[in-house]
Amino acid sequence: MTDTARTSTPSAAAAKHLKRRRAADGRFRYYGLIAILAALGALAVLVLTIGSQALSAATYHVVRYDVTLDPAVIAPEGANRPADIARNVDGFYGLVRDNLLETFPEAESDRVSRRELSDFVTRLAVLPTAKMIANSPELVGGDIAMTAPLNDDLDLYLKGQGVRERKIKAGQITAVAADGQAGYRVTGAGAFDALMAGLAVANVGRAKGAAQVDVLLTAGVSTGRLTDITSGSARLELLTGKAADFSNSRPAARIIVSPEAERTISDRQIAWVLALKEMGRVERVPRWTLLTNSDSTYPELAGGLAAIVGSLLTMLVTAMVAMPIGILAAVYLEEFAPRNRVTEFFEVNINNLAAVPSIVFGLLGAALYINFLGMPRSAPLVGGLVLALMTFPVVIIASRAALKAVPPSVRSGALAVGASQMQTVFHHVVPLAAPGILTGAILGMARALGETAPLLLIGMVAFVGDVPSGPTDESTVMPVLIFSWSNNAERAWEPLTSAMIVILLAFLLLMNGLVVFLRRKYERRW
Amino acid sequence: MDTGQGTAMIDDSLTLPRAAEAAPRIDCRNIKVYYGQAQAIHDVSMTFPDRAVTALIGPSGCGKSTFLRCLNRMNDTIENCRVEGEILMDGENINDADIDPVLLRSRVGMVFQKPNPFPKSIYDNIAYGPRIHGLANGREDLDAIVEKSLRRAGLWEEVKDRLTAPGTSLSGGQQQRLCIARAIAVQPEVILMDEPCSALDPIATARIEELIDELRNRYCIVIVTHSMQQAARVSQRTAFFHLGHVVELGDTNQIFTNPREKRTEDYITGRFG
Numbered sequence: 001m002t003d004t005a006r007t008s009t010p011s012a013a014a015a016k017h018l019k020r021r022r023a024a025d026g027r028f029r030y031y032g033l034i035a036i037l038a039a040l041g042a043l044a045v046l047v048l049t050i051g052s053q054a055l056s057a058a059t060y061h062v063v064r065y066d067v068t069l070d071p072a073v074i075a076p077e078g079a080n081r082p083a084d085i086a087r088n089v090d091g092f093y094g095l096v097r098d099n100l101l102e103t104f105p106e107a108e109s110d111r112v113s114r115r116e117l118s119d120f121v122t123r124l125a126v127l128p129t130a131k132m133i134a135n136s137p138e139l140v141g142g143d144i145a146m147t148a149p150l151n152d153d154l155d156l157y158l159k160g161q162g163v164r165e166r167k168i169k170a171g172q173i174t175a176v177a178a179d180g181q182a183g184y185r186v187t188g189a190g191a192f193d194a195l196m197a198g199l200a201v202a203n204v205g206r207a208k209g210a211a212q213v214d215v216l217l218t219a220g221v222s223t224g225r226l227t228d229i230t231s232g233s234a235r236l237e238l239l240t241g242k243a244a245d246f247s248n249s250r251p252a253a254r255i256i257v258s259p260e261a262e263r264t265i266s267d268r269q270i271a272w273v274l275a276l277k278e279m280g281r282v283e284r285v286p287r288w289t290l291l292t293n294s295d296s297t298y299p300e301l302a303g304g305l306a307a308i309v310g311s312l313l314t315m316l317v318t319a320m321v322a323m324p325i326g327i328l329a330a331v332y333l334e335e336f337a338p339r340n341r342v343t344e345f346f347e348v349n350i351n352n353l354a355a356v357p358s359i360v361f362g363l364l365g366a367a368l369y370i371n372f373l374g375m376p377r378s379a380p381l382v383g384g385l386v387l388a389l390m391t392f393p394v395v396i397i398a399s400r401a402a403l404k405a406v407p408p409s410v411r412s413g414a415l416a417v418g419a420s421q422m423q424t425v426f427h428h429v430v431p432l433a434a435p436g437i438l439t440g441a442i443l444g445m446a447r448a449l450g451e452t453a454p455l456l457l458i459g460m461v462a463f464v465g466d467v468p469s470g471p472t473d474e475s476t477v478m479p480v481l482i483f484s485w486s487n488n489a490e491r492a493w494e495p496l497t498s499a500m501i502v503i504l505l506a507f508l509l510l511m512n513g514l515v516v517f518l519r520r521k522y523e524r525r526w
Numbered sequence: 527m528d529t530g531q532g533t534a535m536i537d538d539s540l541t542l543p544r545a546a547e548a549a550p551r552i553d554c555r556n557i558k559v560y561y562g563q564a565q566a567i568h569d570v571s572m573t574f575p576d577r578a579v580t581a582l583i584g585p586s587g588c589g590k591s592t593f594l595r596c597l598n599r600m601n602d603t604i605e606n607c608r609v610e611g612e613i614l615m616d617g618e619n620i621n622d623a624d625i626d627p628v629l630l631r632s633r634v635g636m637v638f639q640k641p642n643p644f645p646k647s648i649y650d651n652i653a654y655g656p657r658i659h660g661l662a663n664g665r666e667d668l669d670a671i672v673e674k675s676l677r678r679a680g681l682w683e684e685v686k687d688r689l690t691a692p693g694t695s696l697s698g699g700q701q702q703r704l705c706i707a708r709a710i711a712v713q714p715e716v717i718l719m720d721e722p723c724s725a726l727d728p729i730a731t732a733r734i735e736e737l738i739d740e741l742r743n744r745y746c747i748v749i750v751t752h753s754m755q756q757a758a759r760v761s762q763r764t765a766f767f768h769l770g771h772v773v774e775l776g777d778t779n780q781i782f783t784n785p786r787e788k789r790t791e792d793y794i795t796g797r798f799g
């Protein structure tokens with residue numbers, strides 16, 4: 001090559017080559033950008049879907065019941081000690097049901113209505129009130145305003161989920177008259193024009209003879225079902241309240257698209273809940289019970305406390321087993337062990353262990369801990385040990401990497417002033433590697449925290465209604481609870497599952513935050 | 527730039543009683559070093575006098591560092607490295623099984639090519655050695671050792687106000703002097719230096735050289751260097767290594783002005799290496 005070949009004005013061939021290289025550079029950058037955008041997009045979709053679902057489960061509706069604590073019901077003779085009161089679900093539930101029947105006397109008429117009304121509250125929902133009264137028995141005999149969560153389906157309805165409906169304002173009603181067939185005729189010039197237009201839209205695509213959409217008309221606390229709708233008049237079948245409420249009013253009409261037979265709530269229940277809302281007895285409040293209640297078969301009562309405590313206990317066992325074993329093994333292998341066939345064999349197998357699917361550890365745990373050693377099933381102790389098996393190879397690998405990253409000059413510096421090997425390792429090498437070791441350990445723990453499969457195999461999937469008080473109690477963990485909830489059929493579980501996922505993610509974020517904090521703290525020192 | 531500013535205040539309490547002036551501090555007999563199958567040092571015999579600087583020079587890869595590491599048994603920490611032969615220190619073979627390398631290394635300090643202060647405070651860098659060897663009784667004693675060592679390394683005036691600052695926050699030359707102070711703090715008898723100035727600029731190098739010149743009054747110093755000028759400036763004796771052999775050993779003056787061996791002359795005058 002001659003000297004002239006390397007000037008700042010390149011030859012044609014060199015220019016072409018240069019251009020190709022630049023294009024390759026640009027392309028690569030472009031691919032990288034696409035990859036990052038794709039990852040961010042996926043993350044955004046995840047956060048948005050789960051987050052919005054979880055947000056709807058973050059609040060729920062509670063209903064206020066103004067009841068008189070009749071001692072004969074709450075604390076009858078012979079069962080009036082605080083412990084009895086706390087357990088008197090029937091008594092308190094009776095108060096609530098009577099209060100509802102008083103509010104909506106029309107439900108007395110038949111059994112179906114009574115059941116539909118008593119569905120508003122699940123029996124167990126009165127337990128907190130019972131406990132509260134048991135703690136302050138002086139309230140017995142007085143009046144209190146007790147609240148209880150609304151049935152999950154009605155809660156979803158009030159949140160605008162579960163039942164598809166369209167609200168249309170009706171025109172001025174001028175007359176309401178009984179039609180002699182247990183119904184009323186409501187009239188008003190052009191009052192239902194908008195409603196009819198809406199109905200036409202709702203019925204598009206509906207097969208002839210298919211179930212008709214329901215139309216409810218609400219004025220104040222009164223609601224009725226509309227049929228025979230024409231521009232200026234319709235037949236009203238009163239569900240709750242008084243017909244008089246409709247005269248000279250501009251009621252709200254609801255086109256309820258799903259037919260009553262396909263819904264979990266009836267027209268009557270919708271009428272009642274709208275009335276309760278109109279009376280100001282329904283309130284949307286933050287759902288702290290998600291953190292303070294344990295699992296329940298009723299979504300409005302279910303919470304994650306037992307699972308959170310179970311997770312913490314399990315993690316405690318995992319940490320106490322996996323961290324010391326993993327870290328000490330790593331220190332030994334990296335700093336003390338001679339390099340020979342035996343240690344090589346160990347190394348290879350530890351790496352293999354880290355790649356074993358987690359469910360295999362579950363099988364191993366079930367066979368070893370439960371069948372062979374006779375430890376209790378479903379207990380955080382066994383779960384923690386299984387997860388420790390799974391975690392400690394990760395801890396070893398991360399710790400070894402961190403130890404390897406400590407510059408050899410630190411070791412020789414310490415050895416040269418006469419430190420023994422152990423002093424060198426524990427005074428100089430391990431402190432320097434500590435942030436890395438802790439990072440590895442905590443990330444391993446975070447992985448264990450989100451693990452489901454191996455815990456299913458050791459029976460941690462059982463329904464647990466009580467907070468475990470120790471590592472040998474029956475328990476479940478957060479990811480398994482999510483798994484069980486997501487298997488439930490009722491719609492209300494869906495947002496609850498998302499909310500539980502968010503709680504789990506919050507714990508994971510907390511752990512990752514801890515990693516960042518520890519790194520900062522240690523690295524700031526030097 | 528006066529490294530000697532602290533020396534006037536130093537008493538002699540740190541120096542240990544010495545063997546007779548004439549006897550060599552270290553006497554190496556028939557040293558052979560192997561890395562696995564490969565032999566890096568071939569049958570080297572030489573002595574190191576007390577209170578003098580001996581320079582080891584030679585082309586890269588000739589085994590200077592390997593030989594230096596024999597003197598404080600740092601080769602023990604290297605996988606597959608094997609040392610044969612006798613190294614007598616005050617008449618005692620340091621390769622004997624009953625010699626504790628940890629104790630030996632407190633008697634034979636070492637300074638490395640790249641400054642390697644501990645990632646701890648300046649104070650702790652110096653105090654670490656005395657602490658683990660139990661050389662100080664009480665905090666005041668330790669403070670005194672730290673100050674003395676730093677003064678002797680000519681670093682006291684620069685760091686006395688920030689002893690709690692990390693050692694790694696110092697400049698390269700200061701770090702190297704910190705490492706020298708660290709080596710001095712455990713009251714060694716011998717100081718080994720493996721190219722202590724190769725990472726430093728000429729001014730920092732000059733300071734270290736002044737320092738070595740002062741330390742010569744108390745210690746037996748062995749220094750590996752690639753700089754002929756440095757060897758000529760700081761050492762009294764020079765050994766020229768080539769391919770694992772000592773080609774020539776003698777007074778520095780004689781080696782540089784009147785080498786007996788052709789290879790030595792070629793190396794010194796830059797004709798190979």
Ligand SMILES: Nc1ncnc2c1ncn2[C@@H]1O[C@H](COP(=O)(O)OP(=O)(O)OP(=O)(O)O)[C@@H](O)[C@H]1O
Pocket residue numbers: 561566584585586587588589590591592593604
């Ligand atoms: N850890 C080791 N394992 C195997 N061989 C080694 C090791 N350290 C050094 N050697 C070999 O021993 C010989 C001497 O190396 P040494 O480091 O002592 O040379 P040196 O004279 O200090 O060189 P330099 O001036 O470049 O530092 C070289 O051939 C080198 O390849």
Ligand SMILES: [Mg+2]
Pocket residue numbers: 590591592720
């Ligand atoms: Mg070397």
